[in-house]
Amino acid sequence: MDEERLRRELREAGLAHRPDHARMLARVERGLAAAPRASERRPAVGRRTFPGALPWASPWTGRRWTAALAVAVAVAGVVGVGGLAVTTLDRGPVAPASAPPAPGPVAAAAGTVDPGSNRWWAQGDLAVTTETQVSGLVVDVRVARTAGVVSTGHWRTRPAEDFAVTVTEEPGALHYRWTLKPGRTVPPGRHVFAVQYNHAEGVRDASADTYTVALTGADGGRSTLRGGFGGAAPAK
Structure with a gap:
């Protein structure tokens, strides 16, 4: 060997x-x-061997x-x-198997054009329904920049002091965002987030308006809802 x-x-x-x-x-x-x-061992050329020599001596x-x-x-x-x-x-301690992520809050969302909208002004209503208490919530609504779109306001059914709100003009949309403040919670139920804006005279197509809702449960589980408003403001 x-x-x-x-x-x-x-x-x-x-x-x-x-x-x-x-x-x-x-x-x-x-x-x-x-x-x-022993019978296979041979002395090295030019060296003497002695009876009883140990095998490793060779x-x-x-x-x-x-x-x-x-x-x-x-x-x-x-x-x-x-x-x-x-x-x-030693290859070191074996890392424990990571636990599967906690399931996110069960919720639903629906975007609609408010029936009170008219030929110059519109409101988009986003209804978010939660089945359990939510400890983290971020609501994003983007109103496509069609002709004459200018923000005129926003509101929500939850207390105003529970949220930080921003309105940003992006290249293709008005971006409304509500972020639940640390330490605040949203109870189970139906909650509405509304965006308001002027637009060019006539019937405005809201099919390009979108929303994203990110929810975090008390155990850290997360879920996300996405959709659109998909309708036209009524002509009044």
Whole structure:
């Protein structure tokens, strides 16, 4: 058995988390058996041999005995610590399996054009219905920048002091956002968020207006609702 093979087997034995002791001892026996028998040993040219000389005293067999003894020492080290890999070969603690994410709050949303809208002004109503208490809520409504669209206001059925509100003019839309403040909650029920804006005279198509609602439950679970308003402001 050559040294490279013995070293490879040594590495394999050390890396095993639950070594097979019987199998390792068998490897040692095979390594010892690979050493040449007394009848096969030959003296080195120009050197005298003496009766009773030990086999490892011969340079010709020294490398094989050294490798075999290395395997024996490795096995003794592994068995001596109760079958555990030595510290230098420890791969570290096994990370616990990550827990599945908590389910998000059960909720529903619907966007409509308010029937009170007219030929110059409109209101988009977003109704969000939650089945459980919500500890995090972000509501985004985007009103497409059709002809003459200018923001004229907004409101919600929840207390004004519970939300931070922004209105941003984006290249293609008016962006309304309500963000629930830290420490505030939204109880189960139906909650309305409304956007108001002027527009060019006539019937305005609201099919390009959209909403996104992100909800967080008390246990950290999250859910997201998306949709549109998909209707036209009535002509009055």
